[in-house]
Amino acid sequence: MEKLYQYLWRHRMLGRKLKLDNGTAVEIISPGLLNRDAGPDFSNARIRIGDTEWAGNVEIHVHASDWYRHGHDTNPAYDSVLLHVVAINDRRVTRSDGSEIPQLTATFPESFFRMYSTLCDNIEGIRCNKCISFIPPLTITDCLESLAIERMQTKASRIIDELNNSGGDWERTCFITLARALGFGLNSEPFEILARSIPLGYILRHADNLPQLEAILFGQAGMLDTSIHIFDEYYQLLCREYYFLARKYNLRPMKRELWKYARTRPQNFPHRRIAILAKALHGGFSLMSRVIAANGKTEESRAILQWELEGYWLDHSDFDITQPQSPSALGHASTDLLLINLIAPLLYAYGATHGESELAENGLELWRKLPPEKNMFIRQWRQEGIGCEDAMRSQALLQLRKEYCDAGRCLDCRIGHWLLRHNARDIQFHENIR
DSSP: OHHHHHHHHHTTOSOSEEEOTTSOEEEEEEOOEEOOSSSOSEEEEEEEETTEEEEEEEEEEEETTHHHHTTGGGOGGGTTEEEEEEEEOOSOOBOTTSOBOOEEEOOOOHHHHHHHHHHHHOOSSOTTTTTGGGSOHHHHHHHHHHHHHHHHHHHHHHHHHHHHHTTSOHHHHHHHHHHHHHTTTTTHHHHHHHHHTSOHHHHHTTTTOHHHHHHHHHHHTTOOOTTSOOOOHHHHHHHHHHHHHHHHHTOOOOOGGGOOOTTOOGGGSHHHHHHHHHHHHTTOOOHHHHHHHHTTOHHHHHHHTOOOOOGGGGSEEETTEEOTTOOSSOOHHHHHHHIIIIIHHHHHHHHHHTTOHHHHHHHHHHHHHSOOOOSHHHHHHHHTTOOOOSHHHHHHHHHHIIIIITTTOGGGOHHHHHHHHHHTTOHHHHHHHO
16 A cells, blocks of 8 residues: 555645645645655655745655554664655654654545555456456557557566676577477476586587487477387487487486476477477577568568477477377478567667667567467457557567466556546546445
8 A cells, every 4th residue: 555655646636735644734846756766755855845945855654653663663764754654643753863854744535545455355366357448448558658668678688687697609509499488388497407518619519410419309398218118210319319419418307207298289289389499590699690681571480480390309299209280391381370479579689789779670570570479368358348459469468468467567557547536536437446
């Protein structure tokens, strides 16, 4: 609840000209800057109390007595507080020298709290689904444009963090990012563990030998175990290759149990995804240079991902398990997901780190040219009347749902902000959503 009062203060929703609890007139000239670290909630606020203008800090609590419960009365860091804003005035407050701090008890329309409760209590799905139809389409569009950029920046930041951790090695960064993307959510973590379990340089020493590439990857994935009696000629070949290479490079495999198969079709089993990763490495690995060359063009970017399986994996989904007529490459929908979650963020991250804004913009433009994802989150938004015509929009809606709705961050959301501001002064609006 304290965050709500901070929000109201920050956005000037208390009013401008008020009265302190002792009856003195007070005018809020500037609410100051929100402090997310230790110390008073707002710094550099400007307030006129009576005829005197003050500049300093503001502290906000639900109960005035929280001042003492938090130990502010003995903490010199709070001596600079010039105004204490509370919801419930249950006692006067003083600084460490005993001087009293002016106190303001905030009051708001009941309709405001009812709207806030509506958002907070709706913990399943889209929090504002009862009232989103009242929001102007332009407000929603502006919000989603910002959220799409925010989501791209989040994806790019992860890539840039990986780049920094790898000492600026773009190809290793691309390898780890590709591996994680091939997990398609369900197996993203195991794929990342696999990619980190061996230096890319070791793998690329065998780039011209596909069986050795597969032996390294399947072995490190924990899927080659000589104690398991699989009488499959290709499996036995990979076991022999891995046994030799593991001793050469001192490799330790991950646990096989980390891989997930629930609700996964055989053609999408981790084995086939690992085989695709091996094909991506076969003949050399130059993903970043190809992404830059494609420069966000849809078909050129799609061509990067056309890794064709061959031989054993054309009719197998697992070792010793045949799967006739299995697709030799990723399907169109899977390719689109990699364009969204791999190619576009890589291009954006490269542009951001090299000061090439056009590359970054082309990463976003690629999202605009791709169809939206098809999942339950997007279907729920459609049911609420929010259209989704491209991947740019679907990524924004995923960001809104996962980072704001699911996290209960209505106070940080533009849509939540619009609802709270308008409902605070429009009783009829509230009556319409009951």
